[in-house]
Amino acid sequence: MRKPRWRYLRRKLSRKLLPLFAPLVLTPMATPANPGTAMPNPDAATLKRKMTNIKLMRFNQVAYNLYSNMGLQETGLRFEVFNKALTGFYNMRHNNEVSGKPYITIVDFTKSSNEKRLWVVDVEKKELLFNTYVSHGRNSGDEFATEFSNENKSFMSSIGFYVTEGTYTGKHGLSLKLNGLDDGFNTNAKERYIVMHGAEYATEAFIEQAGRLGRSLGCPAIPLGEHEEIIDTVKGGTAMYIHAANDQYTSHYLDHVKAMTELVSESKPDAPVPTQG
Numbered sequence: 001m002r003k004p005r006w007r008y009l010r011r012k013l014s015r016k017l018l019p020l021f022a023p024l025v026l027t028p029m030a031t032p033a034n035p036g037t038a039m040p041n042p043d044a045a046t047l048k049r050k051m052t053n054i055k056l057m058r059f060n061q062v063a064y065n066l067y068s069n070m071g072l073q074e075t076g077l078r079f080e081v082f083n084k085a086l087t088g089f090y091n092m093r094h095n096n097e098v099s100g101k102p103y104i105t106i107v108d109f110t111k112s113s114n115e116k117r118l119w120v121v122d123v124e125k126k127e128l129l130f131n132t133y134v135s136h137g138r139n140s141g142d143e144f145a146t147e148f149s150n151e152n153k154s155f156m157s158s159i160g161f162y163v164t165e166g167t168y169t170g171k172h173g174l175s176l177k178l179n180g181l182d183d184g185f186n187t188n189a190k191e192r193y194i195v196m197h198g199a200e201y202a203t204e205a206f207i208e209q210a211g212r213l214g215r216s217l218g219c220p221a222i223p224l225g226e227h228e229e230i231i232d233t234v235k236g237g238t239a240m241y242i243h244a245a246n247d248q249y250t251s252h253y254l255d256h257v258k259a260m261t262e263l264v265s266e267s268k269p270d271a272p273v274p275t276q277g
Contacts, residue, residue: 052257059087059260069126077119081108085241088161088251089123090259092239093266097181098163099237105164107134107220109145109157109244113213118222120234130230135202137218148244150180150188155217158186158194161253162240167231172197172221176231178240182251186242196220198227 063083067073072082085106092098102124111117118134121127136145137156149156160182167176175197180186186194199221200206201214214221220242222230234240 055260056256059256070128075131081243087259088253089239090262091253094262098239101238103238105240107242135216135221138215143212152192159242159244160185164238174228198224
């Protein structure tokens with residue numbers, strides 16, 4: 001009796017394929033040279049860099065939303081300056097260096113003293129509270145402030161981040177103490193008696209008479225008639241940022257990643273949901 005043809009064909013095909021697969025069966029699988037050593041992750045640095053960039057973009061998005069909602073562009077405040085001030089504000093909150101008041105005072109010394117270059121914003125209510133003139137130090141420049149110092153008797157302005165303290169009544173009336181936080185840039189502010197105060201030379205009337213705003217001995221002097229309301233608003237542990245065109249300026253308060261972490265931890269409605277990793 002003849003065997004079924006399918007059995008014959010299967011046996012013939014097996015004889016042909018066995019030599020081809022034999023090396024795969026007999027050759028042991030490759031193993032790491034040192035099985036006890038974990039393989040390095042070459043993408044760890046790249047992943048960290050990507051996450052940092054994502055947080056930076058998200059913070060910038062939040063900052064721009066606030067900037068737009070408050071209409072700050074129309075007042076002459078550049079987004080770059082506002083973004084830095086907001087970054088410092090959330091870093092200061094992260095470090096518990098400011099009170100619960102949601103106010104930031106921003107000064108932009110890249111602008112002419114004939115322009116309103118001081119802003120006070122409420123980041124929780126998304127409101128611009130004040131926009132007015134502010135003087136720079138007499139040795140910082142004439143119409144524009146170009147030179148800055150942290151040294152006593154320099155009669156120059158000092159740039160960077162500050163936290164406001166208490167008030168007192170002095171020769172300029174109601175005045176506000178300032179504590180400089182940036183090493184090498186403004187940390188001698190209290191020793192130099194750098195305070196916010198009102199001054200007649202910081203008014204629009206003085207500009208019309210002299211062709212430019214008057215200058216101080218280094219204090220951010222603001223117009224009489226406005227100074228008391230502004231000082232009463234921002235006193236007691238609020239953030240201040242004085243910006244300038246200074247390539248030497250650096251600050252750990254400009255850490256966007258830490259600022260984003262603080263913003264998210266406060267569960268602000270503007271804060272995007274953080275990505276894990």
